Amino acid sequence: MERKEISKAVLKRLPGYLSYLKSIPDDTSPYISATFLANALGMGEVQVRKDLALVSDGGRPKIGYLRESLIEDISQFLGYDNTTDAILVGAGKLGQALLGYSGFAAYGLNILAAFDVNPVENQAEGRPIYPIEQLESYCRTNKVLMGIITVPGQYAQEVCDRLIACGIKAVWNFAPTHLDVPAGILVQNENMATSLAVLSMHLQAQMKDKK
Amino acid sequence: MERKEISKAVLKRLPGYLSYLKSIPDDTSPYISATFLANALGMGEVQVRKDLALVSDGGRPKIGYLRESLIEDISQFLGYDNTTDAILVGAGKLGQALLGYSGFAAYGLNILAAFDVNPVENQAEGRPIYPIEQLESYCRTNKVLMGIITVPGQYAQEVCDRLIACGIKAVWNFAPTHLDVPAGILVQNENMATSLAVLSMHLQAQMKDKK
Numbered sequence: 391m392e393r394k395e396i397s398k399a400v401l402k403r404l405p406g407y408l409s410y411l412k413s414i415p416d417d418t419s420p421y422i423s424a425t426f427l428a429n430a431l432g433m434g435e436v437q438v439r440k441d442l443a444l445v446s447d448g449g450r451p452k453i454g455y456l457r458e459s460l461i462e463d464i465s466q467f468l469g470y471d472n473t474t475d476a477i478l479v480g481a482g483k484l485g486q487a488l489l490g491y492s493g494f495a496a497y498g499l500n501i502l503a504a505f506d507v508n509p510v511e512n513q514a515e516g517r518p519i520y521p522i523e524q525l526e527s528y529c530r531t532n533k534v535l536m537g538i539i540t541v542p543g544q545y546a547q548e549v550c551d552r553l554i555a556c557g558i559k560a561v562w563n564f565a566p567t568h569l570d571v572p573a574g575i576l577v578q579n580e581n582m583a584t585s586l587a588v589l590s591m592h593l594q595a596q597m598k599d600k601k
Numbered sequence: 602m603e604r605k606e607i608s609k610a611v612l613k614r615l616p617g618y619l620s621y622l623k624s625i626p627d628d629t630s631p632y633i634s635a636t637f638l639a640n641a642l643g644m645g646e647v648q649v650r651k652d653l654a655l656v657s658d659g660g661r662p663k664i665g666y667l668r669e670s671l672i673e674d675i676s677q678f679l680g681y682d683n684t685t686d687a688i689l690v691g692a693g694k695l696g697q698a699l700l701g702y703s704g705f706a707a708y709g710l711n712i713l714a715a716f717d718v719n720p721v722e723n724q725a726e727g728r729p730i731y732p733i734e735q736l737e738s739y740c741r742t743n744k745v746l747m748g749i750i751t752v753p754g755q756y757a758q759e760v761c762d763r764l765i766a767c768g769i770k771a772v773w774n775f776a777p778t779h780l781d782v783p784a785g786i787l788v789q790n791e792n793m794a795t796s797l798a799v800l801s802m803h804l805q806a807q808m809k810d811k812k
Contacts, residue, residue, distance in 0.1 A: 487699070584616045591607075
């Protein structure tokens, strides 16, 4: 179907639908309605209906969507069908954990290689780790568009600048730092420190209430 | 200082300040002003000033904050000083990656043990992996308050319900699924699938613009 403009809010809800649709056992009805999906996920029916209409034109009145087609439409919309090549900078504990996480393939992410100032081990989980000096030549040769930053906070901006100079258009930032980027570059922050702070704060408040 | 009510938005900014403060070389001035911090992070001065005033009363006019004290105040506020014990359910690739990530210690998180339906390897990175049947007894014996969910989406709600029945008050959810929880329980979602969708969508848009 023709691609429509879509808000970030919708985009954030789509993986949830997809995950739920994939979890439905094969032996149930091949059709699913927006109403059913909304109830299952505890969401508003109107919102689900609108979201689905943006990514699939397979919905039929009173019947709903063919589940398999809807899964395909959402996956395609989210770009999970296309493989995105990425490189990772900072092969410390977190970087190596991400390198070793095979689950990314399901979302179309392929981490080609990692770079580090100190490439002591020269590979992790089958992916090469190169010295950081080779970053520029590698990115240009392989036309990489996505960079994953897993260096300590104080080096993140410098690494980000180098990635952008190499032609990177999307940055997945795991460093707990704000990154300045020019227009046209997207930074997606994955701040585990923030998440932990939110959780920890909640537990502290719980303890206080108990006293 | 006395604890004030604080919004989630402020809470999300605090780890960024902390990370930057820690990255400042030791040989620079021991003092830092809200203005300096705001400029360094590309943020509004008024916002930074207000945020810092919520967590520290060490700010002095024209001088600013003693950097070491401010680091301590923010860390304490965020609960990084207290160690939070957690257990993890789902010792697949992602679960094992988190078990092996030593960086959590800096944020006061201590993953005691993992549980899995299929504990083939009985430990990962020095942490025990127990059969899921032992979840309830372990949580009660060890009075665990935080649970980390890294099971596939379709099992996440069931695991979440079991954790809550065991007395868990805060859930860190890495499964790409919405979780229903009773009042008083906090769920913090870490949805890598969503992040990847946002990044991938941006790259697709970039490609389209090029054509």
